Amino acid sequence: MTDHGRIAAASNVSLALRAWNIRRKSLLMGEVQGQGYIGQALGVADVLAASYFHALRYDPKDPEWEGRDRFLLSIGHYAIALYAVLMEAGILPEDELETYGMDDSRMPMSGMASYTPGMEITGGSLGQGLGIAVGMAMGLKRKGNPAFVYNLMSDGELGEGSTWEAVMSAVQHRLDNLICLVDFNDQQADGKTTAALATGDERAKWETFGWHAQRVDGNDLDAVVAAFDAARAVTEAKPRVIIFDTTMCKGVPFLETREITHFVRVEADEWSKALAVLEEGKPA
Structure with missing residues (x-):
């Protein structure tokens, strides 16, 4: 593409x-580390693929381009998943993969903006x-910049008072340039999210506060893409x-079916x- 808009989305690689x-x-x-929040990373991969290769505007050669859409990772322990998509997008070099979590790595185990290109x-x-x-x-x-801000957060953050103040x-x-993405995998440190607080109908709750709200299967790529399109189209x-309702460890059945906790x-x-x-299920 000739401008900075949706450069990565121009690829012929399927979502x-x-x-x-x-x-x-x-x-x-x-x-590499023998650990990591891999359950969350596998579960949210479809949402990240649609974010970076369908919805977001950015320039992989210039991660700080002023016209970019901002993607905020509120859930810092999901950094392993964001590093993966930043490599896939060409913002981080893949040869750094084996440095994950090591001293002086640009990919610490919890996301830090001062370390990693593309980490907002x-x-x-x-x-x-x-x-x-x-x-x-x-x-x-206020600057007249038409960029969108996307904020990826966890269902556990719905129990934080600061979230509802925001x-x-x-x-x-009237922030029509803000799109919040909630990964609802029903797990947090103290157990199931739905058992921690009276969550109820989350979509209705956000609508009552005045947001345009959708709830979809976060592992159905067609549904995820349609939801992004609908969010951008709101007038x-x-x-x-x-x-996004997601399944922890999605794509690796023997992990999906074991007893799931916050840290798999x-x-x-x-x-x-x-x-x-995973290799057996590789798409064409």
Whole structure:
């Protein structure tokens, strides 16, 4: 493409293959350290593939291009997944994959903006990302910059008061350049999200606050793409949210079917098994 708009989306590589590559790179990085939040990375891969290769505008050769859409990773422990998509997008070189989590690596185990090209914020203190996104969206509007701000957050962050302050603030300021992405895998450190707080109908809750809200299967690429398109097409001056129901460890059945917790333990001999199983399901 001749401008900076949606450069990566011009590729002929299918979104299904992009998602598969993100899963594979995540597993390879997990194997380097023998650990990592791999359950979340496998689960959110389809959302990341659609984000970077369908929805976002960015220039892989210039990660700080002013016209880029901003992608904020509120959930810093998902960094392994974001590194995978940044490599897939050509923002990070793939030859750094084996440095994941090591001293002096540009890919620490929890995302830090000062270390990694393409990492917009330092995440990890959960419940902070959406507030930062609100401020960023307001700043872009004041500068007349048409870029969107995407904030990927976890379902556990729906229990944070700071999240709902940001929700109200975004409506107050009519931030139609803000799209929040919620990974609802129903797991957090204390157990199931749905058992931690009275979550109820999350889509209805966001709509009551004044957001345009959707809830879709986050592992159905067609549904994910349609949701991104619908969010961008909203004409009302209001923020948008997409709640993605995802399956932890998606793509590796023997991990999907074991007892799932917030941190999925993968034994030393299971990394190669997981990669082999993933290889069997590689899309054309």
